[in-house]
Amino acid sequence: MGSTGSGKSRLSIDIASHYLGEVINSDKMQIYKGLDIITNKVAETDRRGVPHHLIGEVEPDVDFTAEDFCMAATSAIERIVELGRVPIIVGGSNSFVEALVQNPSVEFKSRYEPCFIWLNVAPPVLDTYLSKRVDDMVRGGLVEEVKAVFSPNLDYNRGIYKSIGVPEMDAYLRAERMVDYIERETLLKEAIDDIKANTCKLASKQVGKIETLRNKLGWDMHQIDTTPAFEKCGEEADAAWEMLVKKPTFRIIDSFLT
Known part of the structure; x- marks a missing residue:
């Protein structure tokens, strides 16, 4: 989880590559076909062979609701688990994730134990x-x-x-x-x-929603500060990502999976 631009897609592919996982997209705009630049979809060449679900699958003029997402995501999770792989839900549409986890009719909480990883970047950066x-x-x-x-x-x-x-x-x-x-x-x-301006407003709104899920609904968030990786360039940025984002995340997941 995290605001737009916080590094979620990159980290999800890191996680999937390391833990034999598959990515389930929870970005409500990336679910649609088309407008790949506007919606910032991860290109096939950048997915490193990791299977991605619910990305570019819905016709552009269809209203895909949170209820639709719950049904599609639950189905994808079941298929991934049956294969003995790890489902990784990633995206900035926290209302979709909230619906999946909190909706009693989905029975998510009775079937799965989630590990929430929140990527956060200092607002000015x-x-x-x-x-x-x-x-x-x-x-x-x-x-x-x-x-x-x-x-x-x-x-x-x-x-x-x-x-x-x-x-x-x-x-x-x-x-x-x-x-x-x-x-x-x-x-x-x-x-x-x-x-x-509207992208920055969206990012602030997304962070506010995550804080609500943590503070009011009691979600146990593992917060990772990705700011240092965004403050650097080139090899220094990659080194910061490896040491300050990727490795701490893997430690969290290792503990969760044991």
């Missing part, structure tokens, strides 16, 4: 990283990706089109062919700034 990540997404084709699905009648309250990065582009895409270069660039910059 995370905000800087998220801003840079949006810039990288723009360079990687974010604008073109949204343009390919845009229509004047697009419903931003439905399915994948609720993703941060889609509604923010609306004004720019509507005016793109009707304004001059300077105004077009101004609208694009405003859209990108809005994406950055």
Whole structure:
């Protein structure tokens, strides 16, 4: 668990690679097909052969609810356990995880004992990283990706089109062919700034939700500070990740599994 950009996907693959696990996605936007840049899906080439479930499986305009997630995740967990492997649920949509664990009709608590790992990054460091990540997404084709699905009648309250990065582009895409270069660039910059601001707001909201699950519902959270790995670059960042994130997490899991 953790906010967007905190390193959840990377750590889940580390865990799955070490403990013969499989990843179950609990990010409500990554569940949908398409918009891979906007939703920041883990590319096949970065999954290191680890099987991923509930990622890019649902049609874009379907409303996939927490109840739908509970059914799909429970089914995936059962299949993974039957294979003698470890199910690893990862994603920023904490409402989905809460529904899975707390909903009495799912009977999760009576069947499984969860180990909660919370990756946390200091807000100023995370905000800087998220801003840079949006810039990288723009360079990687974010604008073109949204343009390919845009229509004047697009419903931003439905399915994948609720993703941060889609509604923010609306004004720019509507005016793109009707304004001059300077105004077009101004609208694009405003859209990108809005994406950055809304991503940072989402991250703060996600942390608040995790704190509620810990403090009000009594979830036993193992908190890992990933800040040092985000403050460094290149090999130093990888070394910090290994020593301060990956190894402590493995110690937690080793203790949990014994």
